[in-house]
Amino acid sequence: MQQELVPSKDKTSVMRSTWLKGFPGTRPGDLIFRGMTLVSVFIVIAIVVGIAWILVADSMPTIRQAGFSFLTRQDFDPVHDIYGVLPAIYGTLVTSAFALIFAIPIGVGTAIFLVEYCPRPLRMPLAFFADLLAAVPSVVFGLWGFLILARWLQHTGQPWLQQHLGFLPLFQGPPLGVGILAAGMVLTIMVLPLIVAVSREVMLTVPRSQREALLALGATRWEVIRHAVLPLSRVGIFGGIILALGRALGETMAVTMVIGNQATKPSLRLFDTGYTLSSVIANQFGEATPGLFLSALVEAGLIVFLITMITNILARVLISCLGRRYAPGVKV
Amino acid sequence: MSAVSQVYQSHPFHPPLSILTVRRRISNILAIVLTTIFILFTVGILLYLISYVLVQGLHFINLDFFTQVPTPDGAPGGGMGQSVQGTLILVGLATLMGVPLGLFTGIYLSEFGQGHFAASIRFLVDILTGIPTIIFGLFVWGLIVVPNHSFSGFAGGMALGIIMVPIVTRTTEDILRLVPRETREASLALGATESQTILRVVIPSALNGIITGIILAMARVAGETAPLIMTAFGTTYWNADITQPTDALPLGIYNFSHSPYQEQVNQAYAGAFILIMLIFLTSFAVRWATKGFEQTNR
Amino acid sequence: MEQEQKVAVHVEHLNAWYGKTQALYDINLTIAPLSVTAFIGPSGCGKSTILRCLNRMHEEVPRASAAGLVQIEGVNIYAHSIKPMYIRLHIGMVFQQPNPLPTRSIWENVAIGAQINGLAKGKALHERVERSLRQAALWDEVKDRLHSSATTLSGGQQQRLCIARALATEPKILLMDEPASALDPESTFKVEELIQELKKQYTVIIVTHNMQQAARIGDTTAFFLKGHVIEFGETQHLFTHPQKQETEYYVTGRFS
Numbered sequence: 001m002q003q004e005l006v007p008s009k010d011k012t013s014v015m016r017s018t019w020l021k022g023f024p025g026t027r028p029g030d031l032i033f034r035g036m037t038l039v040s041v042f043i044v045i046a047i048v049v050g051i052a053w054i055l056v057a058d059s060m061p062t063i064r065q066a067g068f069s070f071l072t073r074q075d076f077d078p079v080h081d082i083y084g085v086l087p088a089i090y091g092t093l094v095t096s097a098f099a100l101i102f103a104i105p106i107g108v109g110t111a112i113f114l115v116e117y118c119p120r121p122l123r124m125p126l127a128f129f130a131d132l133l134a135a136v137p138s139v140v141f142g143l144w145g146f147l148i149l150a151r152w153l154q155h156t157g158q159p160w161l162q163q164h165l166g167f168l169p170l171f172q173g174p175p176l177g178v179g180i181l182a183a184g185m186v187l188t189i190m191v192l193p194l195i196v197a198v199s200r201e202v203m204l205t206v207p208r209s210q211r212e213a214l215l216a217l218g219a220t221r222w223e224v225i226r227h228a229v230l231p232l233s234r235v236g237i238f239g240g241i242i243l244a245l246g247r248a249l250g251e252t253m254a255v256t257m258v259i260g261n262q263a264t265k266p267s268l269r270l271f272d273t274g275y276t277l278s279s280v281i282a283n284q285f286g287e288a289t290p291g292l293f294l295s296a297l298v299e300a301g302l303i304v305f306l307i308t309m310i311t312n313i314l315a316r317v318l319i320s321c322l323g324r325r326y327a328p329g330v331k332v
Numbered sequence: 333m334s335a336v337s338q339v340y341q342s343h344p345f346h347p348p349l350s351i352l353t354v355r356r357r358i359s360n361i362l363a364i365v366l367t368t369i370f371i372l373f374t375v376g377i378l379l380y381l382i383s384y385v386l387v388q389g390l391h392f393i394n395l396d397f398f399t400q401v402p403t404p405d406g407a408p409g410g411g412m413g414q415s416v417q418g419t420l421i422l423v424g425l426a427t428l429m430g431v432p433l434g435l436f437t438g439i440y441l442s443e444f445g446q447g448h449f450a451a452s453i454r455f456l457v458d459i460l461t462g463i464p465t466i467i468f469g470l471f472v473w474g475l476i477v478v479p480n481h482s483f484s485g486f487a488g489g490m491a492l493g494i495i496m497v498p499i500v501t502r503t504t505e506d507i508l509r510l511v512p513r514e515t516r517e518a519s520l521a522l523g524a525t526e527s528q529t530i531l532r533v534v535i536p537s538a539l540n541g542i543i544t545g546i547i548l549a550m551a552r553v554a555g556e557t558a559p560l561i562m563t564a565f566g567t568t569y570w571n572a573d574i575t576q577p578t579d580a581l582p583l584g585i586y587n588f589s590h591s592p593y594q595e596q597v598n599q600a601y602a603g604a605f606i607l608i609m610l611i612f613l614t615s616f617a618v619r620w621a622t623k624g625f626e627q628t629n630r
Numbered sequence: 631m632e633q634e635q636k637v638a639v640h641v642e643h644l645n646a647w648y649g650k651t652q653a654l655y656d657i658n659l660t661i662a663p664l665s666v667t668a669f670i671g672p673s674g675c676g677k678s679t680i681l682r683c684l685n686r687m688h689e690e691v692p693r694a695s696a697a698g699l700v701q702i703e704g705v706n707i708y709a710h711s712i713k714p715m716y717i718r719l720h721i722g723m724v725f726q727q728p729n730p731l732p733t734r735s736i737w738e739n740v741a742i743g744a745q746i747n748g749l750a751k752g753k754a755l756h757e758r759v760e761r762s763l764r765q766a767a768l769w770d771e772v773k774d775r776l777h778s779s780a781t782t783l784s785g786g787q788q789q790r791l792c793i794a795r796a797l798a799t800e801p802k803i804l805l806m807d808e809p810a811s812a813l814d815p816e817s818t819f820k821v822e823e824l825i826q827e828l829k830k831q832y833t834v835i836i837v838t839h840n841m842q843q844a845a846r847i848g849d850t851t852a853f854f855l856k857g858h859v860i861e862f863g864e865t866q867h868l869f870t871h872p873q874k875q876e877t878e879y880y881v882t883g884r885f886s
Binding site for chain 2: 034051114128135301308
């Protein structure tokens, strides 16, 4: 799940660029070998195309039947064969937004500490630790979230919130433990290592000379960060945030296990249960009957596919923008 | 001249604690305090989470876990043996299907690819890394499960294999690019063919990194749940037949996590312990074996 | 200036280390105000190190330390009660590679030192920026595009921008670490001309690996070797009648 952040350097093939150009590649063994690599490349292309194809083809029934209203209807009703994923879209957006609202400041702040303030001996272990955490499977987060976090929320967290801040519509409704709040919290924890890793990587590329320039002017440590490090890291960090958003939007298992998977009207109440586009697929698949039900689930998948693809592309465009805008030093 | 400038003029090196300096001091201190709190929160909560699961899981690990299958209706005993078995089978299948694809694609991108075509391939591979894994499950479901009217281990392995492809492609290409051009030129100059050069010279010198990439990909897919839900589906019986529904560790954890029987919930913890250990141990082993491959520190 | 100091910089028994390795041994120097002093010497002789000790930038390198007396206009900057942050704004520094802040405009680059330290606001700040850019001989070239990015400038212009940035805090002395070595000959000439102008208002200390440059613009020159000051005196005298053998070898090009 390591996301590549370095903008593409010269990507010409190594073999082709050797000075013995033209010489290799004519023997039959070479042709077969090269053919094999090409075959595998085409298989990969076929897979990507195939995914798009299957998603569209298998959701055709619902697309034909419901059209655009699929996105705006609120009822997901297998009994009457009426499918609308507005609550799912709402759940996806709210949980992801929640996660980002908390994970961005905490993640970027953590990265700042790691890069600027962390005592030397701790740097390697902490970075290693953060990478390790990014590899923990989501089902583990879901397990903890369901058995521990949701229970705590139900008995302690949510009642406390309701008692002290219950005037806000956010904290109204019966405290069930599972629900949007739990899903948002689990997503925050899952997305944190990603934001920390990306921000840290970006901040490390800020050259010493920038920091020195500001120090020589009499800046405090924080002013150096604020005026030299952060402006140069802005674009990269933002790209990382979009990557985190993509991850949050597509996260399935952990969310499924804590969000309650019950349809409710989209409202501002965080204590409500709900579902996301991915959780509805994971949850309902076992029970889906062929026909509109299944194709509705596939269409939900298609939507997830499209939005994660868009955020992914957005992130990469932003990060390659970094390569262009960022031009410190002299190029006389 | 403003009051501040006057102060600086008369006490060039001892600026008194004017408002400005106080504000700067405060924001400086605030920055370090806040970021420390944030890192403590991040590290703390993740550490707590992982260790809680590990401790709970360790508690419930026993031989039965590996040798028994779930008992019906919450009768005491039982285990998740079929999940472990299934994970081994599925990861094996995935490796068989995904690694060659990833390897060859990575070789192509590093050695042969050029211009826009290679750039588009790279772009597609990047897209694959960003797709939520449940989509791969849907893909294989539509491709294999539906026409055959049956969930199968094969479908599950295929879904996991596809997930492995971009990971292996990426690491293979990156590692092969690190092999210096001179190595290839030397081999060609000695009369080796292109394919001989790649197979006998370049790849062996990059083997460490390639194997690392493969192992990391295997550890990664061992933890995937969502794509298996509609492909391998899971089962509560021993099963080595890949044309039949097959279980996997993450699937078992998922199913047991909301079981009404406490014993099965405990086993879910145990399963999570195994899964985390698997991932940590492969990460450690890989890092230890290839020192310096991962990101450098300052 | 209020008081005419006889001495701009006075260094006494200065030693500096990088970790356990000593880089400067018992440096003693006195630099007169409103002059240009050149530090010359081969690579690794410590000339950059001593320069950085003068505004306590040396300590920013991990595990680096320095001890001794360094007085800038009579004030010991290494005194216990003084934080490096306090004195740095009074000492301008220009680096070898021009390092303008790339995400900021030309105007913002010059203003930032004054802004951070709260030295001026509003109209006074504008005036300060213009004054500094004029002093750096850059005003005419950029006055119409003060708000375009600093990266649109050429290398030589960027370096003069960095000089303007350093001057904007009205420092007592100006430290320059090989300021022209990354520039083309024409820009180098402009910078050298600029330094001759600047010395009318500031005390300039310049590190250079180019002996001819030192001979051209330095009033006094200090020759460093392996962390020691070998010779220090009036430039013409040092070049034509060097007292020490090492100095003679260096200025005649025996080693560089």
